[in-house]
Amino acid sequence: MILKKLLESLDYELVSGNLNVDVEKVVCDSNAVIQKSAFIAIPGYKVDGHNYISTAISKGAKVIILEQEPKKIFNEITYIKIPNTRMGLSQIANNFYKNPSSKLKVIGVTGTNGKTSTSMMAQNILECSGKKIGIIGTIGSFIDDEKRELKNTTPESIELQEILSVMVEKNMEYAIMEVSSHALQLNRVTGIEFSHGVFTNLTQDHLDFHVTMEKYFQQKQKLFYMTSGYNIINIDDSYGRILSRTLQANNKKVVTYGLGKSADLHAVDMVYSMDGVDFTLRFRDLRQRIHCPIPGKFTLYNVLAAIAIAICEEVPLKTIAKALKNMPTVPGRIERIRVDTPYQVIIDFAHSPDGLQNIICSLKETVEGRLITLFGCGGDRDKTKRPIMGKIAGDLSDYCIVTSDNPRSEDPDKIIEDILDGVKETQCPYIAITDRREAIKFALTMAKEKDIILLAGKGHETYQILKDRVIEFNEKNIVKELLEE
Numbered sequence: 001m002i003l004k005k006l007l008e009s010l011d012y013e014l015v016s017g018n019l020n021v022d023v024e025k026v027v028c029d030s031n032a033v034i035q036k037s038a039f040i041a042i043p044g045y046k047v048d049g050h051n052y053i054s055t056a057i058s059k060g061a062k063v064i065i066l067e068q069e070p071k072k073i074f075n076e077i078t079y080i081k082i083p084n085t086r087m088g089l090s091q092i093a094n095n096f097y098k099n100p101s102s103k104l105k106v107i108g109v110t111g112t113n114g115k116t117s118t119s120m121m122a123q124n125i126l127e128c129s130g131k132k133i134g135i136i137g138t139i140g141s142f143i144d145d146e147k148r149e150l151k152n153t154t155p156e157s158i159e160l161q162e163i164l165s166v167m168v169e170k171n172m173e174y175a176i177m178e179v180s181s182h183a184l185q186l187n188r189v190t191g192i193e194f195s196h197g198v199f200t201n202l203t204q205d206h207l208d209f210h211v212t213m214e215k216y217f218q219q220k221q222k223l224f225y226m227t228s229g230y231n232i233i234n235i236d237d238s239y240g241r242i243l244s245r246t247l248q249a250n251n252k253k254v255v256t257y258g259l260g261k262s263a264d265l266h267a268v269d270m271v272y273s274m275d276g277v278d279f280t281l282r283f284r285d286l287r288q289r290i291h292c293p294i295p296g297k298f299t300l301y302n303v304l305a306a307i308a309i310a311i312c313e314e315v316p317l318k319t320i321a322k323a324l325k326n327m328p329t330v331p332g333r334i335e336r337i338r339v340d341t342p343y344q345v346i347i348d349f350a351h352s353p354d355g356l357q358n359i360i361c362s363l364k365e366t367v368e369g370r371l372i373t374l375f376g377c378g379g380d381r382d383k384t385k386r387p388i389m390g391k392i393a394g395d396l397s398d399y400c401i402v403t404s405d406n407p408r409s410e411d412p413d414k415i416i417e418d419i420l421d422g423v424k425e426t427q428c429p430y431i432a433i434t435d436r437r438e439a440i441k442f443a444l445t446m447a448k449e450k451d452i453i454l455l456a457g458k459g460h461e462t463y464q465i466l467k468d469r470v471i472e473f474n475e476k477n478i479v480k481e482l483l484e485e
């Protein structure tokens, strides 16, 4: 694409060079530069992209887009200055891939917990009604049967727009995507035309990044001012109620869901068991009995959100019920490992206080023996959630095994100490075992008939991120291996 076209609708200054150069790739990472790239320098949280301009040029970049004055100017390079490169990046990416979101129905799902589960349920229902869906989220992006691993739940705008453009190419009708608060704050989704938006809930997480719940909420709200269709809001959540009122006051279309009668879509006559959730859906004067074979009280909320998306897309209730009845397990979310033991082993991705409380409460309702909870907390993430999660696990479990979960650059034992501050406030017996594999081994050794072992926090992840390396860590395989030993 010709540079001039790439910069369309941007406020820019040509510092030096020529606007008619051809750009073959847009990148913000010098390591990804190829010949004829445009390199966009972003001041980051760790390093400043402006420091990598010379590397980018040495690898073949012909255009440099920056927000600071260039330190050196080469004749054969075009330098463009814009006020905010992080913001500009999303607009440039959108231009480069020819605004793919305008050719799709994009459904954005945000909230602290339930985004992945809700997205996959909505995908299942829409696919059962004959539609073609692309997915972008924590587990990766999926187009037809092709999976791509993603570094982030919501990728950086260049990768995001590229994935959306592939969806257009492959004739997808919908893109269902998780929209993280980081993405909203860091302009990863700026310029995307969303049809509908979903708000699942807002509870404590990511305060390392957002600092306060109010600022976290502010970021989440942005999505709902980017939609042209319906805003689907959980009004059993206190932030959801505020959001719903504010959106209605701003004449935005709102569909509410929850367990109370005041919600547009609500559930009555619920039956929860390890076989799943059963309830009668009420929407206006319509009634439909629903069974979804995924257990957990929180599952009901994800199912309601997914049904709301389908209703906004005019999928008949009978089709919705049929699709949910055949809903496969969402990988790593309340997933039972098939093992031949007198106790059960469940893997779940709970990694926030509310997530952990929900999964433990759901399992506690059905467990006949003890509930043994094994978990840790991520390094380089919200530190304040650690003792809170410790207290929740201690209050609600019969035994706690505190271990590591992606310590990243931190000392894993220090993270465990932070968690134990909370566990020690409770009467729950516990043990701390830093090596997660050893911790799992201990759980399998101590479990007795009818117990449930909950392995929380890693869900679908197949790795453990340590200070100096990433090791393979597939919890499902590890449990099987340990049992064979």
Ligand SMILES: CC(=O)N[C@H]1[C@@H](OP(=O)(O)OP(=O)(O)OC[C@H]2O[C@@H](n3ccc(=O)[nH]c3=O)[C@H](O)[C@@H]2O)O[C@H](CO)[C@@H](O)[C@@H]1O[C@H](C)C(=O)N[C@@H](C)C(=O)N[C@H](CCC(=O)O)C(=O)O
Residues within 6 Å of the ligand: 028, 029, 030, 031, 041, 042, 043, 044, 045, 046, 047, 048, 049, 050, 052, 151, 152, 153, 154, 155, 156, 180, 181, 182, 183, 186, 209
């Ligand atoms: C806090 C945060 O979100 N940071 C994201 C941000 O990093 P950054 O801008 O600070 O990057 P940086 O490392 O300082 O580098 C600055 C610039 O220099 C460039 N660079 C850097 C090194 C080099 O050799 N060459 C080079 O060009 C980088 O590509 C970048 O453009 O932009 C990067 C590129 O898009 C992201 O990968 C990175 O996500 C980091 C890895 C991360 O862990 N993010 C998490 C917290 C996150 O975003 N999580 C949410 C999910 C949360 C949830 O819902 O639970 C998500 O959407 O994944």
Ligand SMILES: Nc1ncnc2c1ncn2[C@@H]1O[C@H](COP(=O)(O)OP(=O)(O)OP(=O)(O)O)[C@@H](O)[C@H]1O
Residues within 6 Å of the ligand: 111, 112, 113, 114, 115, 116, 117, 118, 138, 153, 178, 200, 201, 298, 299, 301, 302, 332, 333, 334, 348, 349, 350, 351, 354, 355, 356, 358, 359, 459
């Ligand atoms: N609606 C919900 N309300 C509260 N907790 C939930 C809900 N749905 C799922 N959970 C819990 O949160 C965990 C993560 O669920 P899921 O992966 O669907 O959320 P997510 O919002 O995509 O998370 P992430 O922010 O990491 O992408 C689950 O394993 C479960 O323990």
Ligand SMILES: N[C@H](CCC[C@H](N)C(=O)O)C(=O)O
Residues within 6 Å of the ligand: 153, 351, 377, 378, 379, 381, 405, 406, 457, 458, 461
């Ligand atoms: N999207 C979440 C995932 C956390 C998963 C958990 N295993 C951890 O590493 O803390 C995050 O990046 O904070």
Ligand SMILES: [Mg+2]
Residues within 6 Å of the ligand: 115, 116, 117, 137, 138, 139, 153, 178
């Ligand atoms: Mg997710």
